[in-house]
Amino acid sequence: MADSERCPVCGMQVDPDSSPSESYGGKTYHFCSNDCLRAFQQEPQSYLSESE
Ligand SMILES: [Zn+2]
Numbered sequence: 001m002a003d004s005e006r007c008p009v010c011g012m013q014v015d016p017d018s019s020p021s022e023s024y025g026g027k028t029y030h031f032c033s034n035d036c037l038r039a040f041q042q043e044p045q046s047y048l049s050e051s052e
Contacts, residue, residue: 005029008047009036024048 004013012032019030020037024044031037040047 007032007036009039 005016005019006012007014007019008029008031010032014030014032016030019032020034021028021030022037022040023029024040025048029040031040
């Protein structure tokens, strides 16, 4: 699905148009829920250290 993004916290596919987002390190990340957004904000590096 070309138009979807993945939630970096849980790996779920998310719709960029209707999901919460956060800019970090020059990139914009989209989240499946505010819970995942909050988790990312608390410890962003723990979710970005894994390579895809
Ligand atoms: Zn998520």
